[in-house]
Amino acid sequence: xxxxxxxxxxxxxxxxxxxxxxxxxxxxxxxxxxxxxxxxxxxxxxxxxxxxxxxxxxxxxxxxxxxxxxxxxxxxxxxxxxxxxxxxxxxxxxxxxxxxxxxxxxxxxxxxxxxxxxxxxxxxxxxxxxxxxxxxxxxxxxxxxxxxxxxxxxxxxxxxxxxxxxxxxxxxxxxxxxxxxxxxxxxxx
Amino acid sequence: xxxxxxxxxxxxxxxxxxxxxxxxxxxxxxxxxxxxxxxxxxxxxxxxxxxxxxxxxxxxxxxxxxxxxxxxxxxxxxxxxxxxxxxxxxxxxxxxxxxxxxxxxxxxxxxxxxxxxxxxxxxxxxxxxxxxxxxxxxxxxxxxxxxxxxxxxxxxxxxxxxxxxxxxxxxxxxxxxxxxxxxxxxxxxxxxxxxxxxxxxxxxxxxxxxxxxxxxxxxxxxxxxxxxxxxxxxxxxxxxxxxxxxxxxxxxxxxxxxxxxxxxxxxxxxxxxxxxxxxxxxxxxxxxxxxxxxxxxxxxxxxxxxxxxxxxxxxxxxxxxxxxxxxxxxxxxxxxxxxxxxxxxxxxxxxxxxxxxxxxxxxxxxxxxxxxxxxxxxxxxxxxxxxxxxxxxxxxxxxxxxxxxxxxxxxxxxxxxxxxxxxxxxxxxxxxxxxxxxxxxxxxxxxxxxxxxxxxxxxx
Numbered sequence: 001x002x003x004x005x006x007x008x009x010x011x012x013x014x015x016x017x018x019x020x021x022x023x024x025x026x027x028x029x030x031x032x033x034x035x036x037x038x039x040x041x042x043x044x045x046x047x048x049x050x051x052x053x054x055x056x057x058x059x060x061x062x063x064x065x066x067x068x069x070x071x072x073x074x075x076x077x078x079x080x081x082x083x084x085x086x087x088x089x090x091x092x093x094x095x096x097x098x099x100x101x102x103x104x105x106x107x108x109x110x111x112x113x114x115x116x117x118x119x120x121x122x123x124x125x126x127x128x129x130x131x132x133x134x135x136x137x138x139x140x141x142x143x144x145x146x147x148x149x150x151x152x153x154x155x156x157x158x159x160x161x162x163x164x165x166x167x168x169x170x171x172x173x174x175x176x177x178x179x180x181x182x183x184x185x186x187x188x189x
Numbered sequence: 190x191x192x193x194x195x196x197x198x199x200x201x202x203x204x205x206x207x208x209x210x211x212x213x214x215x216x217x218x219x220x221x222x223x224x225x226x227x228x229x230x231x232x233x234x235x236x237x238x239x240x241x242x243x244x245x246x247x248x249x250x251x252x253x254x255x256x257x258x259x260x261x262x263x264x265x266x267x268x269x270x271x272x273x274x275x276x277x278x279x280x281x282x283x284x285x286x287x288x289x290x291x292x293x294x295x296x297x298x299x300x301x302x303x304x305x306x307x308x309x310x311x312x313x314x315x316x317x318x319x320x321x322x323x324x325x326x327x328x329x330x331x332x333x334x335x336x337x338x339x340x341x342x343x344x345x346x347x348x349x350x351x352x353x354x355x356x357x358x359x360x361x362x363x364x365x366x367x368x369x370x371x372x373x374x375x376x377x378x379x380x381x382x383x384x385x386x387x388x389x390x391x392x393x394x395x396x397x398x399x400x401x402x403x404x405x406x407x408x409x410x411x412x413x414x415x416x417x418x419x420x421x422x423x424x425x426x427x428x429x430x431x432x433x434x435x436x437x438x439x440x441x442x443x444x445x446x447x448x449x450x451x452x453x454x455x456x457x458x459x460x461x462x463x464x465x466x467x468x469x470x471x472x473x474x475x476x477x478x479x480x481x482x483x484x485x486x487x488x489x490x491x492x493x494x495x496x497x498x499x500x501x502x503x504x505x506x507x508x509x510x511x512x513x514x515x516x517x518x519x520x521x522x523x524x525x526x527x528x529x530x531x532x533x534x535x536x537x538x539x540x541x542x543x544x545x546x547x548x549x550x551x552x553x554x555x556x557x558x559x560x561x562x563x564x565x566x567x568x569x570x571x572x573x574x575x576x577x578x579x580x581x582x583x584x585x586x587x588x589x590x591x592x593x594x595x596x597x598x599x600x601x602x603x604x605x606x607x608x609x610x611x612x613x614x615x616x617x618x619x620x621x622x623x624x625x626x627x628x629x630x631x632x633x634x635x636x637x638x639x640x641x642x643x644x645x646x647x648x649x
Contacts, residue, residue, distance in 0.1 A: 080373070081373055189343045
């Protein structure tokens, strides 16, 4: 037994770290917590729901031109530190590529653009200076909320993540689109 | 033969000294607050101890430089310590060799809580350098470390959730105006203080944590959660407000315990079906082992009594018992966030059975080797027996420059000049007073750490 233990130690000393590149859409569930596969599932479903929404299509038609969307806050009420921008950026990209709507930069970026524009007035060639008052006002704001409910018993855990996104008319406060995604996981240790 | 005797004497001395004793010059200067001298003794050679103690070298150096206010340099060492922990893999050849000598032959991988502290110091250094984005990176790394710690043990009553680190993450997120993540971190911290820390360490939820949780809930518009926690904390009258600026003050009090060793004599008894049992009747310890093969059994049959060394923590009692901050806004008690001393003791205790198992296997292997050689050459076997005895030693390494405990307070500040007095009270005598001046911008959160290195010397 004793020699066997030593032999085992030496045998496993051959183990080395390995790194393998895999397809980004491959699903690997290791800990059971929120991961990239969940963000992708939320993005895929929400993109599909939004672009096929009759309400959204009708709104764009009535408006006569492409509506402009700005992304607002996505509240995270779960117990995990989840970065909503992982799926929000995918949704933004899908909207942008679909050509159904324009994307207006978020508040943080707008502030930086305004500082840049202001500085251009003093330092840039007058012929190339960006003018004031030409920003596009957003028609719609995308915002939402993430919640989770957890049930734990001994070494088992069930977590249900609910992600809700809303697209609301900034002028009228009317909700134009409402998407919801649920992901339920059972984790056994 | 004389040279051999000299070697044995060296082995004897090397075998007796703990990690703390081997590095006593460094620790003496550090404890006395002569950090420049301590830094000089520590040197620049990161291959100290043939690289086996590299984690401790990086961590000690990072901590010293941080106290000296050399935050960039400090973080370069903490980053090395972090990466060392990330890339650490057991060297099983060295691991096997420890079973024939002692565990100090293998590289020190660091305790769970020590890896968290590397990132704690690193995040604070970035905040003091006014680099919040970099501090947030450390926050995310801390989150991953906490998840790894949480998944490490499947049974309960293990130190696998760190309330202090959750609180720290909340404080960092709050300072960057990410109130949502701050709320999540504070809520997790409250849960861990309530469910784990109260039972394990006899600690309560800090009042400042309750206030921060209520504030971030209010600022996020989480009204249901705000009401829930107001009722839970019996703080129905609390009205969240936004200060002009604030100071988060961390007080590092005393020094963490050092590891020493203790030895137990075991009696080996042979049982039926190739089972042997290592017994220590005085302590009520009994460990059964199964042996295969006649050789192993024959060799171990000869065993009667042998000594096995195990690690243990030796507390360095704190000098100061409590602290308060005084500013124009009033008095603020420094509240205990983390009792690092208790965390260290708890972490070692929870794996003591594993330490017993490893120690006994080591002793059995050494004895088997000795008896195998004795059969071939009695004198050589006796010599191996002597070497085995003097090299029997526990792993006494730990990050010994960490504080005994960490307390904190959040103080509202005005824009411009602010004066704050820190008053530290020892058990007896007048408090020590220190004065600090701060000049925050509107909406800014400043961070300050103060280290009281005064503490008792470990009792051997």
